[in-house]
Amino acid sequence: MRGNDHENEVWITGVGLVSSLGEGAEAHASILSGEQPCAARVDEATFAPYPVHPLVPLTLSKQIPKNSDQRQMEGWQRLGVYAAGLALEDAQIKGCADLLDRMDLIVAAGSGERDTAVDCKVLEMSGASDSAPLRASEILPSALRPTLFLAQLSNLLAGNISIVHHVTGSSRTFMGEEMAGLSAIDNAFQRIAAGQSEMCLVGGAVNAEREDLLLAYELGHNLWRHSFERIEQRAQRGGGFVPGSVGAFLVLEQRRHAERRSARAYARVTTVGTDRVRRTNAEANPFACVSNLIDETVAGSTAAVFSGASGVAPVTAAELAFLDELKRRAEIEYMWPYGNILGHAVEAHFPAGIALAALAQHSGRVSRTLLGECPGRFSSVDRIIVTGVGHERGEGVAVIDGIPTRGANGI
Amino acid sequence: MARTHGDHRGRPLVAITGIGVVTCLGNGVRDNWSKLTSGQSGIRPITRFSTEGLKTTIAGTVDGLCDAPYSAADLSTAMAEAAAHEAIAQAAIGESSAFPGRLIVATPPSELEWPHLRALYAAGSGEPEGGYARLLSAARSGTFGDMARHVRFANIAGRLQERFGTRGVPLSVCTACASGATTIQLGAEAIRRGDVDAALCIGTDATVHPEGLIRFSLLSALSTRNHPAERASKPFSKDRDGFVMAEGAGALVLEDYDRARARGVRVLGIVRGCGEKADHYHRTRSEPSGAAIIGAIRKTLYDAGLAPEEIDYINAHGTSTPENDKMEYVSLRSALGERISEVPISSNKPMIGHTLIAAGAVEAVFSVMTMQTGTLPPTINYDTPDPELPLDVVANVRRDATVTTMLSNSFGFGGQNVCLALSREPI
Numbered sequence: 001m002r003g004n005d006h007e008n009e010v011w012i013t014g015v016g017l018v019s020s021l022g023e024g025a026e027a028h029a030s031i032l033s034g035e036q037p038c039a040a041r042v043d044e045a046t047f048a049p050y051p052v053h054p055l056v057p058l059t060l061s062k063q064i065p066k067n068s069d070q071r072q073m074e075g076w077q078r079l080g081v082y083a084a085g086l087a088l089e090d091a092q093i094k095g096c097a098d099l100l101d102r103m104d105l106i107v108a109a110g111s112g113e114r115d116t117a118v119d120c121k122v123l124e125m126s127g128a129s130d131s132a133p134l135r136a137s138e139i140l141p142s143a144l145r146p147t148l149f150l151a152q153l154s155n156l157l158a159g160n161i162s163i164v165h166h167v168t169g170s171s172r173t174f175m176g177e178e179m180a181g182l183s184a185i186d187n188a189f190q191r192i193a194a195g196q197s198e199m200c201l202v203g204g205a206v207n208a209e210r211e212d213l214l215l216a217y218e219l220g221h222n223l224w225r226h227s228f229e230r231i232e233q234r235a236q237r238g239g240g241f242v243p244g245s246v247g248a249f250l251v252l253e254q255r256r257h258a259e260r261r262s263a264r265a266y267a268r269v270t271t272v273g274t275d276r277v278r279r280t281n282a283e284a285n286p287f288a289c290v291s292n293l294i295d296e297t298v299a300g301s302t303a304a305v306f307s308g309a310s311g312v313a314p315v316t317a318a319e320l321a322f323l324d325e326l327k328r329r330a331e332i333e334y335m336w337p338y339g340n341i342l343g344h345a346v347e348a349h350f351p352a353g354i355a356l357a358a359l360a361q362h363s364g365r366v367s368r369t370l371l372g373e374c375p376g377r378f379s380s381v382d383r384i385i386v387t388g389v390g391h392e393r394g395e396g397v398a399v400i401d402g403i404p405t406r407g408a409n410g411i
Numbered sequence: 412m413a414r415t416h417g418d419h420r421g422r423p424l425v426a427i428t429g430i431g432v433v434t435c436l437g438n439g440v441r442d443n444w445s446k447l448t449s450g451q452s453g454i455r456p457i458t459r460f461s462t463e464g465l466k467t468t469i470a471g472t473v474d475g476l477c478d479a480p481y482s483a484a485d486l487s488t489a490m491a492e493a494a495a496h497e498a499i500a501q502a503a504i505g506e507s508s509a510f511p512g513r514l515i516v517a518t519p520p521s522e523l524e525w526p527h528l529r530a531l532y533a534a535g536s537g538e539p540e541g542g543y544a545r546l547l548s549a550a551r552s553g554t555f556g557d558m559a560r561h562v563r564f565a566n567i568a569g570r571l572q573e574r575f576g577t578r579g580v581p582l583s584v585c586t587a588c589a590s591g592a593t594t595i596q597l598g599a600e601a602i603r604r605g606d607v608d609a610a611l612c613i614g615t616d617a618t619v620h621p622e623g624l625i626r627f628s629l630l631s632a633l634s635t636r637n638h639p640a641e642r643a644s645k646p647f648s649k650d651r652d653g654f655v656m657a658e659g660a661g662a663l664v665l666e667d668y669d670r671a672r673a674r675g676v677r678v679l680g681i682v683r684g685c686g687e688k689a690d691h692y693h694r695t696r697s698e699p700s701g702a703a704i705i706g707a708i709r710k711t712l713y714d715a716g717l718a719p720e721e722i723d724y725i726n727a728h729g730t731s732t733p734e735n736d737k738m739e740y741v742s743l744r745s746a747l748g749e750r751i752s753e754v755p756i757s758s759n760k761p762m763i764g765h766t767l768i769a770a771g772a773v774e775a776v777f778s779v780m781t782m783q784t785g786t787l788p789p790t791i792n793y794d795t796p797d798p799e800l801p802l803d804v805v806a807n808v809r810r811d812a813t814v815t816t817m818l819s820n821s822f823g824f825g826g827q828n829v830c831l832a833l834s835r836e837p838i
């Protein structure tokens with residue numbers, strides 16, 4: 001956790017967000033402010049019994065002009081490269097060779113995608129016998145494309161962003177489910193605040209519409225297996241998350257650097273705190289760092305919480321109870337689990353929450369209809385606290401404040 | 412506390428106070444170093460599974476370390492634990508199971524392997540539908556919860572955090588074959604920021620399984636010279652034909668130099684600087700001029716405050732693929748100048764294979780030993796030098812030399828290039 005001096009303040013100067021609700025900063029901002037009505041888009045049929053939030057159709061060539069590049073990627077990579085392109089465009093950095101050459105890239109990634117058809121072919125041919133490895137060595141060399149292997153490597157979302165958008169100052173990929181997103185945001189924030197980086201493109205992408213992803217999380221019994229319910233409503237039936245396809249990238253920039261190039265800023269990241277508590281320890285508070293930091297930051301300002309709660313029991317219920325208590329004591333204006341509209345985007349979830357908070361700070365208002373409260377009214381606050389509590393491991397929080405002096409270089 | 416030792420920019424100096432390693436040569440620094448410097452190879456025919464029909468049938472596997480049936484996640488964890496235990500014991504840091512700093516670990520792909528898929532397929536046999544629906548129905552039954560760890564990237568880092576009691580969120584990182592070096596870079600940056608006093612940096616990789624082998628085969632990256640196995644990897648040779656997959660783990664304890672001195676621990680080496688630069692040319696090939704690798708080397712020298720002439724020795728990435736070794740030479744020549752032909756260079760890979768995600772950490776451990784002992788490990792199988800790569804390769808037998816400051820290179824698929832500048836104490 002680190003506060004930052006004036007010049008090294010961490011500003012959000014670009015937002016690239018793609019989800020089931022739409023594409024781009026503007027589309028999501030208008031949903032937040034209530035200009036566009038918002039109903040979560042959920043597909044309950046394709047992967048029944050697992051509902052998912054399906055991605056809006058994209059015209060990929062807008063951000064990935066070469067067909068050859070598109071062919072070299074799988075869904076999560078195309079989605080991430082697309083969102084990264086939107087963020088660069090939004091920050092007016094796209095195509096600026098000198099800036100891209102210096103820009104640091106930080107990606108939160110999970111496992112790549114498997115070719116499920118090939119997997120099934122091998123399993124069907126070998127049945128349940130011990131010959132699967134042998135069958136694999138017969139079938140895979142002809143069935144696997146080299147590009148598919150590259151789609152499985154976690155660092156190849158970053159690699160593709162470098163190739164398509166030429167972001168090459170440095171490149172790091174963090175993994176670890178939700179901890180990937182926490183680590184990526186934390187690393188970008190700490191480096192900029194300490195003067196180790198001037199600007200970072202940071203974010204992640206999850207393609208929820210994949211049987212191999214569903215299998216991975218069903219093994220841990222982490223998925224919601226019923227008709228869609230809001231995150232707050234899931235505890236009675238055992239909890240679980242509804243995966244959402246999301247690409248979320250942010251341009252985080254040192255204030256001095258942003259001002260020098262007269263960049264528009266949405267908001268600033270004032271603090272980031274992360275931890276990983278051992279939840280098996282009954283004494284441990286699974287979101288101690290979240291509650292400590294919220295306690296420190298809510299005093300003396302009006303605050304709201306964009307909660308990254310996944311819906312998985314029991315940790316979501318504990319987080320929501322804590323936040324409800326803060327609201328009851330009027331320490332926060334409202335609490336909103338943003339996964340209710342995006343779905344749970346695992347690695348990309350925390351970056352997506354920060355993107356939404358930045359958009360909300362920029363417009364200065366959030367529709368109370370969206371929050372499930374009195375329709376038609378708006379809520380505005382000094383600061384938005386974004387939480388990221390992993391479904392199994394990892395806890396984090398980021399404080400997103402408005403840009404203090406809205407002068408020529410501000411909004 | 413008042414800082415007594417800063418680097419050329421006044422930042423905290425980063426000391427290496429503990430090292431640990433597991434490779435196909437053995438377990439532990441002492442055993443590995445004696446075999447490595449005597450030119451022994453750990454590359455052998457694969458016995459873990461049938462290689463019938465595969466073009467490549469050799470690898471540097473780590474056998475006998477892990478009691479559980481092989482899986483990439485479990486063996487990677489066991490190797491990382493062994494290496495970290497050795498490094499922490501040497502550094503004598505922290506209370507038992509309470510490492511006073513951050514864990515940063517480079518881990519291999521997290522995925523279900525064929526035995527897992529097969530078990531799920533068999534258990535789901537009552538289902539009318541086939542394919543993944545059948546696997547999902549087996550998963551829903553609840554009897555395979557233990558399998559989830561194979562598809563949770565946080566599993567390895569989580570296990571290590573619990574075992575060694577590291578603080579904060581454990582970082583899991585991937586920059587492909589540069590990952591091991593990235594852990595050291597992340598650790599050094601955190602110490603320089605003053606965020607932590609110490610970091611436990613680990614690279615681990617145990618992915619010699621049929622699909623792992625087939626994937627690299629499809630990229631035409633592997634040597635197919637299976638007989639004799641120990642002769643397959645020949646970096647910088649004219650007749651090199653690919654790398655040999657291998658398993659291993661390297662661990663380093665990094666510490667704020669002043670803290671290390673204050674507690675009286677022996678400083679094994681200094682991380683002088685780190686540099687990285689990404690390529691935008693191709694997913695598996697470098698930009699032909701070597702611009703990104705050159706950028707990584709130059710950024711490393713700049714970060715370390717070193718002139719090219721101060722580099723005494725290079726631990727090469729040296730994978731033995733035609734592409735890598737050529738690009739490494741071209742880039743070194745461009746970044747360090749004509750003098751490159753006189754700077755001794757070795758690749759550890761003909762003896763230990765390419766440990767992939769772990770390579771940067773494993774080779775950093777051997778780099779520390781190089782500086783400590785004044786012994787340059789050999790590059791075995793260097794019988795037919797490539798005339799287009801005029802380098803002072805430490806050919807076939809070890810060489811004695813005083814190394815004060817050196818470079819260690821790591822380059823990954825996906826265009827991620829990381830270099831480390833390391834020095835002996837005192838600097």
